[in-house]
Amino acid sequence: MKRWIIRLLLVVAIILLSIFLYTIGKQHTLLIDNKTVAIAEKEYTQQEIMNVYLDGGEKIEIKAKKRKSVDVVGPNHKIVVEILDGDKNIIRTEEFTFNLKTGDAKMIVNVPALLGGAKEWITADE
Amino acid sequence: MMNNSLNQNSAVSRFFINNAVPLLFVVFSAIAIPLAGLSPEYLVQEMIIRLGRYSFLVLSLLIPVIAGMGLNFGIVLGAMAGQIGLIFITDWGIVGLPAFFLAIIISAPLAIFLGWMAGIALNHAKGREMVTSYILGFFINGVYQLVVLYGMGIVIPITYNKLVLPRGYGVRNAIDLKNILGCVDNLIPLEIAGIKIPVATFILVAILCIFIVWFRKTKLGQDMRAVGQDMEVAANAGINVERTRILSIVISTFLASIGQIIFLQNIGTMNTYNSHEQIGMFSIAALLVGGASVAKASIKNAFFGIVLFHLMFVVAPRAGKTLMGEAQIGEYFRVFASYAIIAIALALHAWRKNKEKERARMEFRTNAESPSKGA
Amino acid sequence: MMEKIRDFIDAAGWPRLIIGLFLLSLFIAAPFVEVNLWTSLSDVIVRFGMWGILVLAMVPMVQGGCGLNFGLPLGIIAGLLGAVTSVEFQLTGLAGFLCAVAFAIPVAVFLGWGYGLLLNRVKGSEMTIALYVGFSSVAFMSMMWLLLPYKSQDMIWAYGGKGLRTTISVENYWYHSLNDLFTIQIGEHFYFPTGMILFFAIMCLLVWAFFHTKTGTAMTAAGSNPEYARASGVNVDKMRIISVILSTVLGAVGIIVYEQSFGFIQLYLGPFWMAFPAVAGILLGGASVHKATMVNVIVGTFLFQGILAMTPSVINNIIQTDMSETIRIIVSNGLILYALTRTITIKSAKVKK
Numbered sequence: 001m002k003r004w005i006i007r008l009l010l011v012v013a014i015i016l017l018s019i020f021l022y023t024i025g026k027q028h029t030l031l032i033d034n035k036t037v038a039i040a041e042k043e044y045t046q047q048e049i050m051n052v053y054l055d056g057g058e059k060i061e062i063k064a065k066k067r068k069s070v071d072v073v074g075p076n077h078k079i080v081v082e083i084l085d086g087d088k089n090i091i092r093t094e095e096f097t098f099n100l101k102t103g104d105a106k107m108i109v110n111v112p113a114l115l116g117g118a119k120e121w122i123t124a125d126e
Numbered sequence: 127m128m129n130n131s132l133n134q135n136s137a138v139s140r141f142f143i144n145n146a147v148p149l150l151f152v153v154f155s156a157i158a159i160p161l162a163g164l165s166p167e168y169l170v171q172e173m174i175i176r177l178g179r180y181s182f183l184v185l186s187l188l189i190p191v192i193a194g195m196g197l198n199f200g201i202v203l204g205a206m207a208g209q210i211g212l213i214f215i216t217d218w219g220i221v222g223l224p225a226f227f228l229a230i231i232i233s234a235p236l237a238i239f240l241g242w243m244a245g246i247a248l249n250h251a252k253g254r255e256m257v258t259s260y261i262l263g264f265f266i267n268g269v270y271q272l273v274v275l276y277g278m279g280i281v282i283p284i285t286y287n288k289l290v291l292p293r294g295y296g297v298r299n300a301i302d303l304k305n306i307l308g309c310v311d312n313l314i315p316l317e318i319a320g321i322k323i324p325v326a327t328f329i330l331v332a333i334l335c336i337f338i339v340w341f342r343k344t345k346l347g348q349d350m351r352a353v354g355q356d357m358e359v360a361a362n363a364g365i366n367v368e369r370t371r372i373l374s375i376v377i378s379t380f381l382a383s384i385g386q387i388i389f390l391q392n393i394g395t396m397n398t399y400n401s402h403e404q405i406g407m408f409s410i411a412a413l414l415v416g417g418a419s420v421a422k423a424s425i426k427n428a429f430f431g432i433v434l435f436h437l438m439f440v441v442a443p444r445a446g447k448t449l450m451g452e453a454q455i456g457e458y459f460r461v462f463a464s465y466a467i468i469a470i471a472l473a474l475h476a477w478r479k480n481k482e483k484e485r486a487r488m489e490f491r492t493n494a495e496s497p498s499k500g501a
Numbered sequence: 502m503m504e505k506i507r508d509f510i511d512a513a514g515w516p517r518l519i520i521g522l523f524l525l526s527l528f529i530a531a532p533f534v535e536v537n538l539w540t541s542l543s544d545v546i547v548r549f550g551m552w553g554i555l556v557l558a559m560v561p562m563v564q565g566g567c568g569l570n571f572g573l574p575l576g577i578i579a580g581l582l583g584a585v586t587s588v589e590f591q592l593t594g595l596a597g598f599l600c601a602v603a604f605a606i607p608v609a610v611f612l613g614w615g616y617g618l619l620l621n622r623v624k625g626s627e628m629t630i631a632l633y634v635g636f637s638s639v640a641f642m643s644m645m646w647l648l649l650p651y652k653s654q655d656m657i658w659a660y661g662g663k664g665l666r667t668t669i670s671v672e673n674y675w676y677h678s679l680n681d682l683f684t685i686q687i688g689e690h691f692y693f694p695t696g697m698i699l700f701f702a703i704m705c706l707l708v709w710a711f712f713h714t715k716t717g718t719a720m721t722a723a724g725s726n727p728e729y730a731r732a733s734g735v736n737v738d739k740m741r742i743i744s745v746i747l748s749t750v751l752g753a754v755g756i757i758v759y760e761q762s763f764g765f766i767q768l769y770l771g772p773f774w775m776a777f778p779a780v781a782g783i784l785l786g787g788a789s790v791h792k793a794t795m796v797n798v799i800v801g802t803f804l805f806q807g808i809l810a811m812t813p814s815v816i817n818n819i820i821q822t823d824m825s826e827t828i829r830i831i832v833s834n835g836l837i838l839y840a841l842t843r844t845i846t847i848k849s850a851k852v853k854k
Contacts, residue, residue, distance in 0.1 A: 022224070025225045026219055027220065105219060267830065268827055268834060271830065275827065276827070450648075465633050472623075472630050480622070
């Protein structure tokens, strides 16, 4: 009897471990947009030029109306946005943290919406 | 007086016979390395990489040898299980170290199941285990093809388009494993004198070595030793011979699935239908080159053998080119050497076994005679 | 009546019956899935002729107690040398075929003799070692094919390359020289290669007759009970060597027959796997590791080649996909596996009787 309980616990432990590994190992593709977008009758304007850093990674420069793609792994992320002026000086910097679910394989991040505080700044890519 | 000199002669000749295969390879390497003209740094780096790549697989051969099952060509089954695990984690988009471990977890049930079936088949073919496991490898390869080339995409859902063939079902021939490339090798980077060393991989190998040493001392390990030496005696001692034999194959197959995943994370590309095919032959050849035999194999044999065998592997084509002007000869020589090694090692082992049987028979006869002679 | 049926089932064994019925069902299904029955039958008969002698080559060694000849590639290599030499000398037609055989036989005897000496030293592990002797020799010859001094334009690499080509066509030499002897052609679809089948029959007769001579019976004795044979004055080791030589020679002849029907000489790694269909053939025919008869050869080759030919074409047409390669792997290896794991049960059943 005891042996079966131990075996059952072991199996449960392995299943939990698998779920854990799946979650922290899942790769998500983020499509980062610097585009004007209208959400719920409010419009969020694109910036002229911005730098985006994902989880302290490499600098991603996105000019107006452009989209760049970046891969991230796991559920928890930090995005840092540096808004630049025409001479590439940093006007202001903003930091956001967000979570991804394992089903979110491909997501569109609209930075203007994010900066403007809209709730739907990140949506799934159909 | 005569006994002493006889003993000395036989001790020396026994050393040469017992270690004929490794010695052959050392001699070959001594000749071929200068011919090949490759730098020592290159060779050392190559050997370290290959040790990291193959050690786990070769070590997974040891336990069946203890149990008297001979050389387990069935590790190919474990390799296939490992590959199926990798197909899934690639499909699900998992990367890095979590992907590595998840692949192992997914492959495990499949590897254990295949190992169990192989064990049952081998129990039905006692005395012919090696040929049977060899053919079993081919048979399961056919089933693997059926599942992966025809079943995946239709019966088994695959969502990641890049994995699937243009015709809509079946997995592609080559899968880019950049999701796990080097995830273990490069985990703890270390470089000595310009030579990269995959520390984490070697740690995994070390853990396996410790496991094998510990396993030999457990009851199951001792049971396997007993079964390996004499099945009847073991059965009389109350050991479940059939189950012990099956367990040895199950463990070996499971270890091989891990070994194949380690192998592939080093190489970075999976040839869906080929990567596993030569694994059995290469691993067994390496073990034999290291001085192991069908009845006796140790961890030393594994490491020593990998270095010698792969030295030949890397050096032969270049040496062939220098000697004969054609690298192709060197490549065929490579194939020839791999198989000839196995043939020679097996032949020597069989010859030695027969000689011992004869010696035992002679002793029995002289012992039977001498009582009457003494009287 | 029931007694006779039961005896037949016991003698034939369930595996063979099941496979035979399966093959029959494939033949019956063929027309329904748009596979031409007559072409299929022709196909099976041609394959039967191609492989027959190679399967026959298994018999001497099994009877002699050396186990299944996984080292058949050694004999095949002798045959390849004979074939290539015959083409080198520009020999055509039936004469070309016979000369290829004549060239091959001395080589086969020599190779078989050495192989036999080796096997005598490793009694008890013959099959595994045979396997690797076969592989190593194919690899070794692969090096040789690059170096041997053959000059025929039809055989060496074009553009001044060195060494022989991988595949050499015998179309201008002795292609179908046996097949086309006394062919029977019925309609557009049925083609019976009388010459080849006749040759196979003659070889079977010769082997059968050999085993009824003094040497042949001595060999069988040496194989079934070495101790008893030795006590009766039979030189067991010599018998074993002769059995190996015979097997190797038959292998050499067999591959030349195969090539004249197939149309190509396959060098380098061509012969690598060729022992397996031969082993599968004889095991399927009911032979064991210790005993093989002519009936085993004929029935086994027919069943095995029949399944290999029919299963892919019928199944491919049923599910509209080309799975032939995969099916062939599963079927042939499955059969060998089955035979390898069954043999013990059959033997003990016989002993019990």
